[in-house]
Amino acid sequence: MGQRPTILDVAKKAGVSKSTVSLVLQKNSAVKESTRVAVRQAMADIGYVYNRSAATLRSSCSGLIGLVINDLRNPFFAEFATSFQMELAQNGFATVLANTDEDPLLQSRMISSLIEHGVSGFVISPSYGQEEDTLAVIEAAGVPALQVFRSLSQGDNRFPFVAPDYKLGGTRATEHLLEMGCKRIAFLGGLNGRPVTQERMSGYLDVIARNNQEPVVLTGEATRQFGKKMVDKLAADHPDVDGVICFNDLVGLGVLSACVELGIRVGRDLRVVGFDDIEDCQDSFPAMSSVSCHIPDFAKTTAAQILSWINDGVCPPDQQRSDVELVIRASSGQA
Amino acid sequence: MGQRPTILDVAKKAGVSKSTVSLVLQKNSAVKESTRVAVRQAMADIGYVYNRSAATLRSSCSGLIGLVINDLRNPFFAEFATSFQMELAQNGFATVLANTDEDPLLQSRMISSLIEHGVSGFVISPSYGQEEDTLAVIEAAGVPALQVFRSLSQGDNRFPFVAPDYKLGGTRATEHLLEMGCKRIAFLGGLNGRPVTQERMSGYLDVIARNNQEPVVLTGEATRQFGKKMVDKLAADHPDVDGVICFNDLVGLGVLSACVELGIRVGRDLRVVGFDDIEDCQDSFPAMSSVSCHIPDFAKTTAAQILSWINDGVCPPDQQRSDVELVIRASSGQA
DNA sequence: TTCAATGTTTGGAACGTTCCAAAAATGTGG
DNA sequence: CCACATTTTTGGAACGTTCCAAACATTGAA
Numbered sequence: 001m002g003q004r005p006t007i008l009d010v011a012k013k014a015g016v017s018k019s020t021v022s023l024v025l026q027k028n029s030a031v032k033e034s035t036r037v038a039v040r041q042a043m044a045d046i047g048y049v050y051n052r053s054a055a056t057l058r059s060s061c062s063g064l065i066g067l068v069i070n071d072l073r074n075p076f077f078a079e080f081a082t083s084f085q086m087e088l089a090q091n092g093f094a095t096v097l098a099n100t101d102e103d104p105l106l107q108s109r110m111i112s113s114l115i116e117h118g119v120s121g122f123v124i125s126p127s128y129g130q131e132e133d134t135l136a137v138i139e140a141a142g143v144p145a146l147q148v149f150r151s152l153s154q155g156d157n158r159f160p161f162v163a164p165d166y167k168l169g170g171t172r173a174t175e176h177l178l179e180m181g182c183k184r185i186a187f188l189g190g191l192n193g194r195p196v197t198q199e200r201m202s203g204y205l206d207v208i209a210r211n212n213q214e215p216v217v218l219t220g221e222a223t224r225q226f227g228k229k230m231v232d233k234l235a236a237d238h239p240d241v242d243g244v245i246c247f248n249d250l251v252g253l254g255v256l257s258a259c260v261e262l263g264i265r266v267g268r269d270l271r272v273v274g275f276d277d278i279e280d281c282q283d284s285f286p287a288m289s290s291v292s293c294h295i296p297d298f299a300k301t302t303a304a305q306i307l308s309w310i311n312d313g314v315c316p317p318d319q320q321r322s323d324v325e326l327v328i329r330a331s332s333g334q335a
Numbered sequence: 336m337g338q339r340p341t342i343l344d345v346a347k348k349a350g351v352s353k354s355t356v357s358l359v360l361q362k363n364s365a366v367k368e369s370t371r372v373a374v375r376q377a378m379a380d381i382g383y384v385y386n387r388s389a390a391t392l393r394s395s396c397s398g399l400i401g402l403v404i405n406d407l408r409n410p411f412f413a414e415f416a417t418s419f420q421m422e423l424a425q426n427g428f429a430t431v432l433a434n435t436d437e438d439p440l441l442q443s444r445m446i447s448s449l450i451e452h453g454v455s456g457f458v459i460s461p462s463y464g465q466e467e468d469t470l471a472v473i474e475a476a477g478v479p480a481l482q483v484f485r486s487l488s489q490g491d492n493r494f495p496f497v498a499p500d501y502k503l504g505g506t507r508a509t510e511h512l513l514e515m516g517c518k519r520i521a522f523l524g525g526l527n528g529r530p531v532t533q534e535r536m537s538g539y540l541d542v543i544a545r546n547n548q549e550p551v552v553l554t555g556e557a558t559r560q561f562g563k564k565m566v567d568k569l570a571a572d573h574p575d576v577d578g579v580i581c582f583n584d585l586v587g588l589g590v591l592s593a594c595v596e597l598g599i600r601v602g603r604d605l606r607v608v609g610f611d612d613i614e615d616c617q618d619s620f621p622a623m624s625s626v627s628c629h630i631p632d633f634a635k636t637t638a639a640q641i642l643s644w645i646n647d648g649v650c651p652p653d654q655q656r657s658d659v660e661l662v663i664r665a666s667s668g669q670a
Numbered sequence: 671t672t673c674a675a676t677g678t679t680t681g682g683a684a685c686g687t688t689c690c691a692a693a694a695a696t697g698t699g700g
Numbered sequence: 701c702c703a704c705a706t707t708t709t710t711g712g713a714a715c716g717t718t719c720c721a722a723a724c725a726t727t728g729a730a
Contacts, residue, residue, distance in 0.1 A: 004476075006686055017710045022688060030708060047475060050451045053397065054686035056388035057715050064431075064452065072420075073614065078413040082434050085407075089433070089441075094448055096399075097432035098424070099417045106424075113429055116385045117399065140382060141339075224618035257620040260595050279408065280615075283559035285592040341716055352680045357718060365678060389716035392685050672730085679724070689714080696707065 005046045014042035025050065056118050065093050065306065066114035068107065068124040070150070072099040074222075074250065075278040076295070077125065080148075083299035084123065091307055093120075104129035108137065115141045121306045125149045128194070135159060144309045146316065148302055150196055157318045162302060164293035165321040166196060170203020172326040173245045173273040173291055178211060180271055180332055182243030186216035188230050188255065189223075190247030197247060200275060204245050222247050227254020231262065242270055243332070249274035249281055249290055256284050256331065267333035277327055286330035293324050340381045349377035360385065391453050400428050400641060401449035403442065403459040405485070407434040409557075409585065410613040411630070412460065415483075418634035419458065426642055428455075439464035443472065450476045456641045460484045463529070470494060479644045481651060483637055485531060492653045497637060499628035500656040501531060505538020507661040508580045508608040508626055513546060515606055515667055517578030521551035523565050523590065524558075525582030532582060535610060539580050557582050562589020566597065577605060578667075584609035584616055584625055591619050591666065602668035612662055621665035628659050 007025070011018040016035060023031045024039040031039075042048075056062040065088055069077045085095040096119060098110035107127045111134060114122070122138060122145035135153060138145045147153070151161040170187075177185050187204045190197030197219060208215045216238050220226045227246060231254075234241050246252035252274030259266045266272055267286050274281060277292030301322065308314045342360070346353040351370060358366045359374040366374075377383075391397040400423055404412045420430040431449055435442040442462045446469060449457070457473060457480035470488060473480045482488070486496040505522075512520050522539045525532030532554060543550045551573050555561045562581060566589075569576050581587035587609030594601045601607055602621050609616060612627030636657065643649045 008686080018687085019689090019710050020708085023709085026688080032708065035708080049447075049476060051392070051453070051686055052451045053388045053391035053453050054715090055688070057386070057392050057717080058686080058688040060715080062388065067432075072417045073410070073414055075408070075410060075413070078410070079408055081432070082407045082436075085432060085434050086436065086441075089445060089448070092448075094431055094433075094452055097402075097416070097420060097430055099420055101417075101421065106421075110424060112384075113424070113427075116387045117429055118386070118388050141384065224615075228618065253615075254618055257618055260620045280559075280588075283563065283589055283592055285595045343716080353717085354680050354682095354719090355678085358679085361718080367678065370678085386716055389685090390718070392687080393716080393718040395685080674729090675727085677724105677726070680720105680722085682720095684719080685717085687715085690710105690712095692710085694707105694709070696705105698703100698705080700702090 004051075005048045006051070007048075009046055010039065010042045010048050013046055014039045060118070062118040062120050063093050064096055064117060064119045066096050066098065066111070066117075066119040066122045066124075068098045068100060068110060068114070068122060068126070070100050070102050070107075070125050070127045072097075074248075075280060076248065076276040079278060079295045080299055083296045084303055087300050087303035088307075091303070093307070100127045102127045104134060108134050111137055115143060119143065121145065121310045123148055123302055123306055126152045128152070144306065144315070146302065146306050146309070160316040160318055160320070162305065162316070162320045162322065164291075164298065164324045166199035166324075167203040168321075169275060169291035169293075169324040169326070170200040170245065171207055172203075172324070173275070173289075174204045174207035176289070176326055176328065177243040177245070177271055177273060177332060178207065180243070182271055184213065184216065184238070184240045185243040185245065186218065186234060186238065186241045188218050188244050188246050189221070189226055189251035190219055191221065192219040200245075200247060216241055219247075222251055224250050224254035224257065227251035228258040229254075231255055231258035231264070235262070244270065244272050246272065246274045249276045249278045249288065252288050252290065252331075253280060253284055256286070256288060260285065267330050271332040273326070273332050281327070281329065284331075286333065289329045289332040290327055291324050292327050293322060298322055339386075340383045341386070342383075344381055345374065345377050345383050348381055349374045395453070397453040397455050398428050399431055399452060399454045401431050401433065401446070401452075401454040401457045401459075403433045403435060403446060403449070403457060403461070405435050405437050405442075405460050405462045407432075409583075410615060411583065411611040414613060414630045415634055418631040419638055422635050422638035423642075426638070428642070435462045437462045439469060443469050446472055450478060454478065456480065456645045458483055458637055458641055461487045463487070479641065479650070481637065481641050481644070486654075495640075495651040495653055495655070497640065497651065497655045497657065499626075499633065499659045501534035501659075502538040503656075504610060504626035504628075504659040504661070505535045505580065506542055507538075507659070508610070508624075509539045509542035511624070511661055511663065512578040512580070512606055512608060512667060513542065515578070517606055518548075519551065519573070519575045520548065520578040520580065521553065521569060521573065521576045523553050523579050523581045524556070524561055524586035525554055526556065527554040535580075535582060551576055554582075557586055559585050559589035559592065562586035563593040564589075566590055566593035566599070570597070579605065579607050581607065581609045584611045584613045584623065587623050587625065587666075588615060588619055591621070591623060595620065602665050606668070607666040608661070609666075616662070616664065619666075621668065624664045624667040625662055626659050627662045628657060633657055
């Protein structure tokens with residue numbers, strides 16, 4: 001017994017069979033309370049630790065969930081990953097993290113690796129490109145997978161998709177700026193052609209059209225740098241813009257930063273709304289209004305869905321949109 | 336064969352024994368090139384996927400590394416986790432992530448869970464408290480564990496510890512502000528009594544003493560909010576302060592934000608240096624000077640060390656300090 | 671042609687669980 | 701005290717790999 005004790009050692013110590021010990025481990029209600037206690041005691045005494053590899057092999061259920069994220073450096077995803085991981089942990093599942101850095105090749109490799117490790121399910125915010133391959137591997141393996149935030153397969157219902165109602169967010173943000181008296185509102189950032197960009201933008205475009213304004217759209221990388229650059233561009237090409245909807249908060253923070261630098265008074269000369277409501281929004285100057293999907297709640301829902309799919313075979317609906325809330329702060333501020 | 340194909344199916348298909356297939360899987364050089372190719376082909380043909388649970392069970396080597404992080408919402412750790420994970424992936428290891436949110440109880444639970452999953456090693460930036468327990472579990476399990484950034488066991492050499500040279504960072508930052516002509520320099524943020532705080536601060540204190548200045552120290556939470564609050568406090572209690580060293584970038588960003596709000600010209604009225612050099616530093620206004628440990632390099636080193644410990648039994652030295660660089664930007668700017 | 675050395679392949683026995691059908695223990699009503 | 705239902709417990713047989721000692725092939729030298 002130089003090695004780690006096994007279920008067999010526990011059984012011997014407790015004077016029962018290994019099967020009984022196994023039942024205790026699985027919290028099976030058939031085992032009598034008194035023996036349960038005895039077994040638990042024996043475990044504690046000899047310092048037993050559960051070997052999940054063995055369990056997984058036999059039962060093909062690993063208690064592992066793969067979380068595949070396209071950009072963990074974006075605080076939005078970091079916040080999501082954090083909440084999600086904690087939620088899973090509460091349910092006895094461990095999270096295997098894979099950051100794909102927007103690289104579909106890396107993504108394929110990582111997904112394969114996760115499958116090898118026997119993850120019981122995937123939650124995946126996919127990187128674009130190589131779409132067939134990526135999903136095909138998961139499908140072939142027959143592992144439940146939930147797409148979040150982005151979808152590679154919108155419409156073909158191979159993998160259910162959950163996301164905040166981006167369009168509604170765009171709508172709300174735009175309406176808000178109109179109410180605040182903005183006469184010319186621009187939409188900034190987000191790669192052109194990407195579904196997420198399109199949705200957020202379409203909310204904006206609808207409202208703009210309905211109010212007979214002319215849209216100003218400057219798509220591009222969803223980064224702080226891009227946000228900064230666009231402030232110059234706006235000043236040069238569209239001096240009448242007095243409100244901007246940003247594709248996400250990073251762009252928004254870039255805008256704020258540039259405005260401060262140029263002496264543009266955010267909340268007066270220019271009203272700014274971001275998207276995602278990452279924590280930074282509360283502490284920027286000025287504090288930034290943003291469309292929130294309530295990350296912790298969203299993560300909780302996501303976790304619940306993948307778990308009930310795994311545990312009870314309940315496959316989530318094809319496509320779901322969660323509500324969003326516009327959190328109003330000084331950047332789009334009161335007059 | 337309704338189930339996933341196994342090594343045995345591959346063997347049959349390729350006309351060899353399962354042992355040979357296993358050898359191929361392990362990239363053993365004993366197997367002849369031609370059979371290697373044949374086996375690989377067979378795998379591809381029948382869509383074989385490696386079952387690591389089985390391999391782990393037999394070989395007790397899981398290819399899994401546990402990354403335990405005290406606060407993944409802090410971009411610094413998110414950036415580290417990202418780099419680390421990618422580095423491991425390149426070496427065929429998967430990263431199981433656990434965020435402990437500064438909660439030692441959660442930490443204990445998560446570590447136990449990771450051990451059950453058979454992680455081959457830990458890299459851990461620990462939450463404080465309950466120290467004995469936390470480390471005892473890992474020690475009992477005999478799993479290699481590397482502490483990063485923080486150490487629960489400084490001195491008792493149970494687990495090697497790697498961190499940036501915090502003190503040197505404090506020194507460099509302070510010297511820099513002196514060179515820029517600051518007459519009164521404050522140190523802001525970081526929980527009192529924590530080793531990391533002490534180290535960063537001691538670099539500061541040394542330089543201050545050597546230059547016959549009087550120190551101004553305001554410890555506290557390492558958050559943006561705290562940074563903001565302290566600007567008011569400085570203005571009220573220490574109006575002569577013209578330079579601040581911040582415990583970390585979050586505090587620094589808070590300071591910047593408050594300064595902009597109050598019309599304090601950062602880089603002129605007040606010079607600011609942060610710590611960690613997270614990506615935000617480049618895009619704040621003004622861009623923030625910060626002590627960098629070169630996160631990607633640091634992650635690479637860490638990954639290399641834990642891997643060589645696991646693979647080759649090379650236990651890293653008890654304590655290591657990596658070099659830091661002061662990245663100078665506008666917040667501490669040129670005169 | 672034979673022998674030794676070297677290069678390749680192989681069958682069975684692990685690894686530590688869970689699953690299952692069946693056995694043993696316990697409880698109940700007559 | 702028996703027959704029966706019910707509650708607990710149990711011994712193998714998996715699960716899909718890796719490991720090992722031994723078998724088989726091939727090569728070069730004698």
